[in-house]
Amino acid sequence: MQRFGGLTVLRAGERYRTDLPGVRSWHCFSAGSHYDPDNLSFGSVLGVDEHLVEPGAGFDWHAHRGVEIVSFVLDGVLRHESDTDERLVSQGELLRQDASDGLRHRETNGGDTPLRFVQTTWLAGAGTSLDLVHGAARVSAPRAHLFVARGAFGCNSGPADDGVALRAGDSVRADGLVTLSGSGAVLVVRLAR
Structure with missing residues (x-):
């Protein structure tokens, strides 16, 4: 930085990178195996992650609690499934999720072309x-x-x-x-x- x-500027090439089957991610803050005690958060912001997801791939069921999440689709279609609904989020759209009291969901590529989206996470109730x-x-x-x-x-x-x-x-x-x-x-x- x-x-x-x-x-304070973090360049694209300085982000942490994670490669999983069908998913490549770039992280602005510590994430997964990329632990940096000097880069855990910025105030209430905990994560800003860019994901490139191949057709048929994505993030299987997982849970969040005590946070708010906003996803912005840059290319492709994001399929979002939770315990209460399922929706498709297209290029240029934002998906806002309140996981203050808990949320269980799955996020996958909802189309037949690569999906690219940015997901931002912050502490719930922080204004x-x-x-x-x-x-x-x-x-x-x-x-x-x-x-x-x-x-x-x-x-x-x-x-x-x-x-x-x-x-x-x-x-x-x-x-x-x-x-x-x-x-x-x-x-x-x-x-x-």
Whole structure:
């Protein structure tokens, strides 16, 4: 990770990578066998994971508790099954899941082409929210985590900050106001503190 003014940037190539049968994942925070005590979370944000899932593959039944999860489908179709419902989530759509009291689900490729999606997880009840930004924006929050899902952006944290260029797969941890310019899609997680 590198510091640029009030921004800490993790480049796409610095993310942890996990390969499972039919699934390749890149993690912005410690995950699975990739334990880094200095990179466990950013405030209430626990995970930002990009997954590439081949047809017929995915994540079998598993449980979550005490978190909120948002998945953004970049390519393909995500099949989401829980104990209470089943749905298909298409390219460009967000799936929001509240696992505060517990959730058991399965996530698989729902189509015949590769599925690529980003999944963000944070502690439930922490006053955290997520927005999808497609172009120039001002992000005002005490703290924010930004993940460039598509495209290229410039990002700065104030008038004295020269900013930093970001590409797909890069992420930013910021304290205070952040200004974005460019085009594509950025997942912006606003933290209450």
